[in-house]
Amino acid sequence: MTRQTLTRERVVRRAAELADAGGMSSATLSAVARSFGVRTPSLYGHVRDLAALRDGITVLALHDLGEQVGEAIAGRSGRDALIGFGDAHRAFARRHPGLWESLQGRASETVVRDPSAARIVRHAEAVLHGYGIAETDRVHMIRLIGGALNGFLNLERRGDFDHSEPPAEQSWPVLLDSLDLMLSRWNERDRDA
Structure with missing residues (x-):
């Protein structure tokens, strides 16, 4: 077998593939190294440690989810955009269970500062x-939309x-209908009540 040139991107992508196949606990430095046919220390030139590898997976997840959400809401507004937003999250969670799992923990400062995180917020806005x-x-x-979608998924x-x-x-469209109703009527509520 020919050795492949390692880069940070390739190491993180491989870890993401392992996470999708077996959960985040499968995405270890030793597992990634084995998959490339190298020893674990060979990875340290590309990722500092396991935390950095996991941050890389989370940033990748945010990037890929942002791409899918962006495509799903492009040219849409109101209810149609909300459905595209929700359905893109659901499709991503199903297609990439490990990447989705990486989004469930408390985000590090590295992840929060990455432009991919801000992009998801811009899509929601x-x-x-x-x-x-x-x-x-x-x-x-x-926060409400994120909590509802994330909780359901x-x-x-x-x-x-x-x-x-x-x-x-059958419950998924009910959730999206409920969010649409809430958003449609949000500006009608009595702020002084």
């Missing part, structure tokens, strides 16, 4: 703009919906 949500309320709405991923009817496929 674009969806909210279509509903006329005031800039002062957007952080609340981003993590419960679905764990199989928590597998033992009850109706199937999660």
Whole structure:
């Protein structure tokens, strides 16, 4: 077998593939090194340690998710953009379970400062703009939408919906309809109540 030239990008991509195949716990430095046919110390020129490798996976996840969300909401607004936003998250979580898992932990400063993180926020703000949500309320709405989508997708991923009817496929559009209703009526609420 011919040795492949290692780069940070190739090391992180391989770790992401391992995570998608077997969960984040599978994405270790030794597993990545074995997959390339090298010894673990060979990776240290590309990633500082396991934490840096995991941060790389999370940044990759944010980048790839941002690409998919951007495509899903392009040229859409209001309900259509919200559905595209939600469906892109769900498709990503299903297609890349390890990358999705990497997004579930507390983000390091390295991850938070990466432009890919800001891009996801900009996509969410674009969806909210279509509903006329005031800039002062957007952080609340981003947290609400993120919490609802993330909660549903993590419960679905764990199989928590597998033992009850109706199937999660029928509940997903109900979740998106509920978010649409909330966003559509947000500006009607009585702020003084």
